Amino acid sequence: MTVSRVLRNRGDVSATTRERVLEAAKRLGYVPNKIAGALASSRVNLVAVIIPSLSNMVFPEVINGISHVLEDTELQPVLGVTHYRPEQEEKVLYEMLSWRPSGVIIAGLERTEVSRAMLRNAGIPVVEIMDVDGEPVDAAVGISHKRAGREIAQAIIDGGYRRIGFLGTKMPLDHRAKKRLEGFTDALSKAGIELAAQEFYEGTSGFAKGREMTERMLSQTPDLDFLYYSNDLIGAGGLLYCLEKGIDIPNDLGLAGFNGIELLEGLPRRLATMDSCRREIGEAAARVIADRAANGGGASHAGGEQIVLMPKLTYGDTLRRP
Amino acid sequence: MTVSRVLRNRGDVSATTRERVLEAAKRLGYVPNKIAGALASSRVNLVAVIIPSLSNMVFPEVINGISHVLEDTELQPVLGVTHYRPEQEEKVLYEMLSWRPSGVIIAGLERTEVSRAMLRNAGIPVVEIMDVDGEPVDAAVGISHKRAGREIAQAIIDGGYRRIGFLGTKMPLDHRAKKRLEGFTDALSKAGIELAAQEFYEGTSGFAKGREMTERMLSQTPDLDFLYYSNDLIGAGGLLYCLEKGIDIPNDLGLAGFNGIELLEGLPRRLATMDSCRREIGEAAARVIADRAANGGGASHAGGEQIVLMPKLTYGDTLRRP
């Protein structure tokens, strides 16, 4: 009826009727029922955003990028968290898809065949983010973690380091960390270097974890001249430990992390790191969804675009320049 | 029809039919349309979770608490972010309520009259979290920030400090930080002490910000013997700065932050802080919603319960004990 037209700002309503309707709506505290609206119009202004975790600093920044871009549209991001568990991802995906969102932004490229099938059959734009080393269902926006691993390895080699240790998460489901390590060891072996030590941990990242692991590694393998950490947080812990021990950084020992976490600026030394382009990834992914939604918004048939961002290496004070 | 019964696991279906239906559903990649289901049953298994920000470490932990509890139920958290903007909160709230969720968990007690009216009229459980100093619409789960401010002030006084500076966010809409400061100055003035200096900042918290501010404050007011920071991140920056300057902590100068951020464990010294019970708050809030949803799930008429958690003071290495 007319009310519907007013509330959706569709033209062809006289100013007086409009006023009356608006007034009544306000008076009654009327909140339209999107469920009914969506059912009737088969349009839903929700974008499902599915990420593995909120605990590290990486996904919040992605989300900020997404919500920043979507704020200029009528789309609304809606978050689901999987805790890096494939079954949980299936469940969350199933739940969200059953609300028929306008698009899906989902972290990573690795998932169960069931999840992949759901995404393919949903008939909506799907953007897989953070990673581009693999086959996306539709579009992908991210960086190459293999390449990132290779680049940092090359920088370490160029810095003259030869006895290199790796410290990272054990989590077998963090595929991106795994790819970085692969790229890293690949580049090392091309230069005839083997990883001299490695150490994996479980649980949450933090300074304390970085300290512990560093201490253990240096006591077991004292002749290391470089430590590569899978993230900045444990890297920072290692840095603090080494400074306390009076180790000459970056000469006797070099250090590097990954992510380019901003809040760490202000440590006694700037940790070498590689920016993971988190915010840009979020923004680009949201733009893909918004653009497609504006143009009729189905899944791409041509095969979605692939947007590859280039992480920037920061030497900081813990990695010797060539 | 029968299909509906199978997919919702309602009894009274023979095993064979069930099998057939399930098989067909899988083969077709069928994902039920919750929109239609919700419209028909007027039940929606979504819980709206509305928070101001993801950038600091506080809300992610709340969300972890919420999703941990809701995982054992059929409820699904759905996140909205307001960036501390009341208009944005109104908008997000309106959007989410128009999907008729089973409950709302929303940060803080301060909001526009429009938002408050929407929450009241929604007819669903509403839990306002993080803060209990004020009048909730329905239920509230949190800590008293005024009390937290008073307690830390008392501990500082008891430690023998007298020339006290405060460093915190300028953000006029962070009501909880404001309440902590109020409680803090109240307790000081009861003891006949005035704040000897204060400094406010805008932008994101991080170590660098804490350093800068600390340097400025100590150069302007060198005779301070305590610095109270509105959060651990800038407090940690201040701590690092002071250690570098060779200041004798906690004797010449004491420091304290707020939040009990775990990842900071592993700094050269443990910063005194007060745990803000983030995870517990999330868990308790989710339980309130889950319980009410299980019992017919409307808004509380009796006035919702109020769950007040008690933050624990940690002296660390930067606050002298009495």
Add this chain to the structure above:
DNA sequence: TTGAAAGCGCTAACAA
């Protein structure tokens, strides 16, 4: 510019 009617894909209640 407004009103009336059909129907979106389910669930709930009832009948078979």
Add this chain to the structure above:
DNA sequence: TTGTTAGCGCTTTCAA
């Protein structure tokens, strides 16, 4: 145990 029917509250289409 299964099938049938009438809505849920909107949007869309068509008629007035």
